[in-house]
Amino acid sequence: MLRYGFRLHRWGILGFGLVSFLSATAQGAAYVKLAGTTPAEKAVFVKTMTALAFQLSYFLPLPRHLDTLSGYVLWRAWGTLPLVIIFWAIVAGSGAARADEDRLLVESWLASRLSRARLVAWRFATFGLAAFAMAALAGAGTLLGAAGIETIGLDRLGGQVLTLWLLTVACFGLVYLVSQVPGSKRGAQVAGTLLLLGLYLLQVAARTQPSLDNLAWISPFHWYEATDVLAVGGGLSSAGTALSAIAFVGSGVLAWLAFERRDLRGPLFRLPRPASRAGEGRASPLLGWPVARELYRLRWIVLWWAAGVAGMAFLMVGIAHGVVDALLALPGLRGLLTRAGTDPYRVYIGIYWFSIAQALLAGFAIHVVSGWAADDGEGVLSAELSLPRHRWSVMLERAATVLVGVVLLAVVGSVSTAIAAGQIGATLDSAGVLRATALLVPFALTFAAVGAVGSAWWPRAAVGVLGLLVFASYLDSGLGPVLGWPDWLLNLSVFQLYGTPLLSGIYWTGLWAMVAVVVVGFGAATLLMERRELSR
Amino acid sequence: MSSAITTEKLTKDYGSGRGLFDLDLEVQEGEVFGYLGPNGAGKSTTIRLLMGLIHPTRGRAEVFGLDCQRQAVEVKKQLGYVPGEHPDFGGLRGREVVAYLGAMAGGVDRAWVKSLCGRLKLDQSQRFREYSSGNKQKLLLVLAFMHKPRLLVLDEPTSGLDPLNQQEFYTMVREARDQGTTVFLSSHILSEVEHVCDRVGIIRAGKLVRVASLAELHDIRLHRVEIEFAGELPLERLRAADGVSDVTVEDHRVRCVVKGAFAPLLEALAGTQVVNLSSHEPTLEETFLEYYATTSMEPATC
Numbered sequence: 001m002l003r004y005g006f007r008l009h010r011w012g013i014l015g016f017g018l019v020s021f022l023s024a025t026a027q028g029a030a031y032v033k034l035a036g037t038t039p040a041e042k043a044v045f046v047k048t049m050t051a052l053a054f055q056l057s058y059f060l061p062l063p064r065h066l067d068t069l070s071g072y073v074l075w076r077a078w079g080t081l082p083l084v085i086i087f088w089a090i091v092a093g094s095g096a097a098r099a100d101e102d103r104l105l106v107e108s109w110l111a112s113r114l115s116r117a118r119l120v121a122w123r124f125a126t127f128g129l130a131a132f133a134m135a136a137l138a139g140a141g142t143l144l145g146a147a148g149i150e151t152i153g154l155d156r157l158g159g160q161v162l163t164l165w166l167l168t169v170a171c172f173g174l175v176y177l178v179s180q181v182p183g184s185k186r187g188a189q190v191a192g193t194l195l196l197l198g199l200y201l202l203q204v205a206a207r208t209q210p211s212l213d214n215l216a217w218i219s220p221f222h223w224y225e226a227t228d229v230l231a232v233g234g235g236l237s238s239a240g241t242a243l244s245a246i247a248f249v250g251s252g253v254l255a256w257l258a259f260e261r262r263d264l265r266g267p268l269f270r271l272p273r274p275a276s277r278a279g280e281g282r283a284s285p286l287l288g289w290p291v292a293r294e295l296y297r298l299r300w301i302v303l304w305w306a307a308g309v310a311g312m313a314f315l316m317v318g319i320a321h322g323v324v325d326a327l328l329a330l331p332g333l334r335g336l337l338t339r340a341g342t343d344p345y346r347v348y349i350g351i352y353w354f355s356i357a358q359a360l361l362a363g364f365a366i367h368v369v370s371g372w373a374a375d376d377g378e379g380v381l382s383a384e385l386s387l388p389r390h391r392w393s394v395m396l397e398r399a400a401t402v403l404v405g406v407v408l409l410a411v412v413g414s415v416s417t418a419i420a421a422g423q424i425g426a427t428l429d430s431a432g433v434l435r436a437t438a439l440l441v442p443f444a445l446t447f448a449a450v451g452a453v454g455s456a457w458w459p460r461a462a463v464g465v466l467g468l469l470v471f472a473s474y475l476d477s478g479l480g481p482v483l484g485w486p487d488w489l490l491n492l493s494v495f496q497l498y499g500t501p502l503l504s505g506i507y508w509t510g511l512w513a514m515v516a517v518v519v520v521g522f523g524a525a526t527l528l529m530e531r532r533e534l535s536r
Numbered sequence: 537m538s539s540a541i542t543t544e545k546l547t548k549d550y551g552s553g554r555g556l557f558d559l560d561l562e563v564q565e566g567e568v569f570g571y572l573g574p575n576g577a578g579k580s581t582t583i584r585l586l587m588g589l590i591h592p593t594r595g596r597a598e599v600f601g602l603d604c605q606r607q608a609v610e611v612k613k614q615l616g617y618v619p620g621e622h623p624d625f626g627g628l629r630g631r632e633v634v635a636y637l638g639a640m641a642g643g644v645d646r647a648w649v650k651s652l653c654g655r656l657k658l659d660q661s662q663r664f665r666e667y668s669s670g671n672k673q674k675l676l677l678v679l680a681f682m683h684k685p686r687l688l689v690l691d692e693p694t695s696g697l698d699p700l701n702q703q704e705f706y707t708m709v710r711e712a713r714d715q716g717t718t719v720f721l722s723s724h725i726l727s728e729v730e731h732v733c734d735r736v737g738i739i740r741a742g743k744l745v746r747v748a749s750l751a752e753l754h755d756i757r758l759h760r761v762e763i764e765f766a767g768e769l770p771l772e773r774l775r776a777a778d779g780v781s782d783v784t785v786e787d788h789r790v791r792c793v794v795k796g797a798f799a800p801l802l803e804a805l806a807g808t809q810v811v812n813l814s815s816h817e818p819t820l821e822e823t824f825l826e827y828y829a830t831t832s833m834e835p836a837t838c
Contacts (some may be wrong), residue, residue, distance in 0.1 A: 102624070102665075184627060184665060265665075281661055283635035288643075293636055297628070379623030383679075386587050386619070387641040388612040533590040 005126025009092065013133045015464055016088045019471050020081055020138035027077040028145015030479055031069045042067050049075075054323065057207045059083065059356075065231035069150040073142055074230045076478075078160065081138065082221050085168050086196045087467075092130075093175025094188035096123045097255070101265050102185050110264070120256040124173065124248070131168035135161045142230070152230070159229035159236045166244035167224040171196055173251030174220070180258035183267035190304060197308070201315065208322050220247055290393075294401040298371065302405050305364045309409050310416040312360060316353045317420035324348045342503075345426035349417060350502030354436050357413050358498055361444035364409055366466045368402050369451030373459040382534045395452065395526040402448040403441070410440040428502075436502040442514040443498045449521025456528035469494070538600075540565040540687055540718035541586065545595035548581050556581045557742045558595065563720055563735075565600075565686075568713050570729030571722040573739035579722040580620045582739070583691050586720075587617060599687060616680035620691035620722075622672045630660035630667070630675055637679055644682050652678045655704055669696040677705060681712070688712060690721045694728055706731045759794045760816045761801065766809035773804040780804070 035045040046066045053063045053075065060079045065071025100106050109119055139161040146152050178195050179188035199219040206216035216222045223240030262268045286292040295302065324344050375381045384394060414437040421428045450469055454462030476485075476493035490496050497514050499507030541563040548555045556578040563569040573579050584590045586597055588608030597604040599611045625633045630653075638644035653660055656674040667675065673696040680688060688709075694702045709719055709732045723729055729736050729750070736753055738746045765788050774792060775783050777800040782793040794801050794815075 186626065281631065283629070283632045287632055287635040288639040293639065297636075378626075379619065379621055380625060382589055382619060383623040383637060384640060385589060386612060386615070386617040387637060388609045389640055390609055531591075534584070535590075 002122075002126060002129070005122055006129055008096075009127060009130035011464065012088055012092055013130050015467065016084055017134040017137040019084055019467075020077075020134055021141035022471075023080065023475070024073060024077040024138050024141030025145040026475060026479055027073045028069060028142060028149070030483060031072050031145075032149060033483060035067075035069075035072065054208075057204070057323070059204070061225045062207055064228050065233060068232045069146050070142075070152055070156070071228075071231035071234075073145060074160070074228055074234070077142070077145075078138065078164065078230065079225075081164060082167065082200065082224060085164075085171055086200060088134075089168065089171035089175050089196060090189060090192045092127055093172045094179045094185060094192050096127065097176045097179035098182075098185040098188040107264055116259050117256050120176075120252060120259055123176070124169070124252045127172050128165075128169050128248075131172065132165050135165040135168065138164060156229050156234070159227065163224055163227040163229070163236070163241065163244070166241060166248065167220055170220045170223075170244045170247040170251070173248045173255070174199075177251040177255040177258070180255055180262060181268045183265065186300075187267075190300070193304075201312075205315070205319065208319060217243075220244055290397050291400045291404060294397060295404060298368065298401070298405065301364075301367060301371070302408060305360070305367070305405075305409055306412045309357065309360050309413040312356055313353060313413050313416035314420045316356055317349060317417055317424060317426070320345050320348050320424055320426065323352075343427050345421065345424065346428055346432075347503060349421060349426065349428065350432070350436070350500055353417055354440075354498075354500070354502060355495075357410070357440055358443055358495060360413070361406060361409055361440050362447050362470055362494075364405065365402060365444045365447035365451060366463060366470070368405065369448060369455055369466060370463045372398060372451070372455040373462045376455065376459040376534070385534065391529045392526045395456070395522060395529050398452060399445075399448070399522045403445060406441050406444040406448070410437045410444075413437070413440070432502045435506060439498055439501045439506065439511065442511060442518060443494065445518045446494050446497070446514045446521075449518045449525070452525035453521050453528065456525040456532060538565050539563065539598075540567075541569075541597070541599055541720060543582075543585075543595065543597045546582070546585060546592055546597050547594045548578075548585060548590060549593040553741070555593070555742050556585070559744055561737060561744060561747070563718060565718050566713065566716050567734045568709060568719040568721065568732050570733035570736040571720060571739065572724065572726060572729060572736055573722075574724055577739045578742040579724075579739060580691055581742075583617075583620070583689055583720075583722060586689060587612070587615070614686045616683060616685035616688045618673075618676045618680045618688075618690045618693045620695075622669065622676065625664035627663050627665060629663050630658065633664060633675060634660065634678065634682065638682060641683055645684075648684070649678060649682050652681055652708075655708065656701055670698060670701070673697055674701065677708075681708065684715075684717075686717060688717060688719045688721075690719065692723055693721060694723075694725070702728075759798075761792050761794050762812075762814050762816075763790045763792075763805070763810055764788055764812040765790070766811050768808070770804055770808050774801070777801055777804040 035042050049063065049066050049072075053060060060075060063071065063075035063079075066075065106119070110116065114122075139157050142157060142160075143152060174195055175188075175192035178191040182188055182191055200221050202212065203216050203219045203221040203225065206212035206219075206222065220243070223237065223243050226237035226240035228234035229236040258268050284296055286296040328344060375384075381394070385391065414433050418428060418430075418433060447466060447469065451462050451466050454465045473493040473495050476490060477495040479485075480490040480493065480496075491510065491513060494514070497507070497510030499510050501507070539562050541561065543559045543561045546559040546561075547557050549557070554576075559578075559582060571579055571582065581590070585592055586599060586604050588604050588611065591605060600614055602611045602614075604611050625636075628636065634644065634649055638649075652658075653674075656677060658671060658674040658678060662671070664672070664675070673693070677693060680690065680693075694705055697705060709721070713719060713732075719732070721729070721733065733750060735747065735749050737744055738748075769785065769788070769790060771783065771785065771790070774780055774790065779794055779796045779800055780792050781795065782791075784791045788811075792801075
């Protein structure tokens with residue numbers, strides 16, 4: 001039973017374990033090149049990185065002990081892992097709670113005399129093992145990256161691995177718990193995403209707004225960051241550790257109680273239904289039109305992402321005063337932020353908000369691609385192709401649908417940015433915003449095109465391949481400049497191809513590269529779709 | 537009469553002996569053809585090849601003279617299809633699924649759809665994921681029939697339907713046939729083909745082993761016979777009689793299986809004191825199983 005449960009998470013262990021291992025190894029290996037070897041070089045490095053860290057506080061915790069390799073790895077590698085964990089917890093938690101019910105697996109397990117309590121305990125235990133494997137790989141990567149440079153005691157490493165493991169299982173538990181409420185897999189994914197992103201953003205805001213500390217303690221990401229035992233002189237937060245453990249166990253108990261109360265494949269609470277209106281009503285006229293019908297199917301996904309993009313735009317621009325004012329106090333960055341008389345808020349928005357917008361639009365593209373893969377696995381594609389339509393038309397409609405969705409999100413993001421910037425008195429030139437917005441479209445379509453190839457070639461692997469592309473792009477753009485990689489290698493990162501259009505105009509090489517990937521990607525996907533076989 | 541479906545040496549080889557091999561089949565326009573076989577025999581593979589969803593390893597298939605691979609879109613303009621597994625349309629309501637797929641096929645006659653839903657007692661306002669498996673199957677039937685196609689390709693179409701809806705489905709198939717529609721219906725339930733089919737093809741392990749009319753299929757039926765004797769039991773003669781097998785004895789009762797004509801059995805019983813004789817006609821299922829157990833695997837051609 002345990003072995004089977006472990007098997008259910010094998011791809012998660014492999015994918016997320018690999019990401020954590022490589023991230024820890026790469027950051028450790030890059031440390032000496034970045035920090036230098038003499039005390040003077042290290043002092044400069046610490047000063048520069050501290051300033052940089054403040055800018056990156058929206059996605060990395062504030063660093064401590066940057067004068068040591070372990071402190072740097074804790075910040076750059078272990079600090080980014082929560083984003084990976086959020087993704088895994090949503091997929092695994094909603095999958096264990098709801099997707100396995102849709103696949104009738106839960107029904108067959110319960111029919112084989114497994115009690116609901118034992119089923120919940122089994123899912124938590126097996127994910128706990130999988131999470132431990134991932135955390136251990138992060139630890140192994142850290143040891144490998146530090147080999148020959150710094151000795152990291154196993155007690156310190158063990159403490160950090162424990163903290164990462166507790167964060168992972170707590171996130172899983174919380175998603176599993178909220179997945180009990182809605183009646184569908186998609187509802188569970190949305191509920192889990194909202195919960196974890198909300199808790200994460202709370203901690204992000206608290207990093208630069210000390211007034212939020214009183215509230216941020218409810219976030220497991222706050223508990224995670226409270227521990228820095230990996231770094232020399234750091235410590236293990238006993239309160240954070242205890243709260244994480246309580247969240248894991250407590251969410252398991254509450255999920256079990258909710259699971260006992262609800263029907264299989266049903267919501268936790270049933271709202272009274274209006275009297276039956278069988279046969280009444282008409283389907284939306286949008287379903288009669290190409291592209292519109294696909295957008296209608298994606299309407300909730302598009303709306304949620306649009307709300308997320310708008311919310312993030314207001315949040316990021318809203319905290320600009322605090323962040324920029326702090327940055328201006330640092331002589332090294334004052335020059336950068338006020339170069340050529342530019343409004344420093346514009347620089348901040350140009351660099352940081354549009355970086356976040358890239359990540360959000362890439363996330364949307366991956367979400368849409370996961371829908372294509374699901375259509376394939378769930379037989380919807382076969383149903384469509386049993387009708388008189390060409391296979392190329394399916395791919396064309398997919399490309400057009402994702403294009404419309406991306407344009408919509410880019411416009412929502414930029415309009416929100418402009419409004420929020422106006423509220424804080426920042427001056428944005430409309431041509432620059434338009435440019436940056438327009439470039440988000442080929443950027444997101446690049447991911448969609450790669451996803452289209454994956455979904456036409458091997459649908460089950462499409463999302464995994466895209467995840468690897470995002471991770472590789474992140475590593476490439478993050479480590480490449482530091483390690484002095486050549487331009488052609490840096491340009492393999494999709495993030496690099498976008499450039500900084502609000503500040504420095506269009507990076508034409510990047511734009512043409514993205515357009516080429518989009519054209520070739522969708523073209524190849526169309527050819528693959530023509531050749532492939534539909535097994536269901 | 538022209539052919540609705542023609543296959544020549546149609547093969548889909550998945551390796552390790554799995555797949556469909558050298559299928560030569562001809563289904564006439566206007567007939568209801570039953571395609572029978574146990575699970576994994578190759579029924580759904582054949583149908584997916586006809587639908588152009590998978591590609592043959594060799595051979596070819598035509599529907600109304602159109603190549604199922606090269607002219608797949610033209611072929612599908614003639615078709616209504618029920619897949620063997622339910623697609624998952626998630627949160628879309630029944631009427632939304634009809635509108636979604638209906639528009640892709642060029643629009644639907646709403647009155648006709650309403651009439652089909654009424655006959656099958658399908659509530660279109662429910663979400664797909666809330667449908668029972670029977671209701672999902674009903675929706676798939678509506679989707680197949682809603683364009684009044686020339687050819688219906690139905691992969692185990694009564695799966696999950698209750699007996700009343702099964703009867704309604706059989707009526708719908710008969711009505712479609714009466715209007716000139718050809719029906720290709722796969723099943724592993726022989727009683728189903730008894731209701732509606734004109735001819736039957738039996739497939740096993742990827743090979744077509746027999747094609748026959750329903751009447752011909754009845755000719756190979758078995759009979760389970762129970763005979764009660766007052767005196768001595770003629771066991772030797774019974775065991776030696778042509779077509780008699782599986783002879784078992786319990787007190788004064790003898791049970792056996794008779795395949796084909798009864799004459800050899802009656803000859804063996806001559807001169808004995810028979811108190812009671814009952815013959816039970818087995819279901820077509822049992823005939824089918826017996827057929828599989830005893831028939832060679834030489835492929836049939838139709």
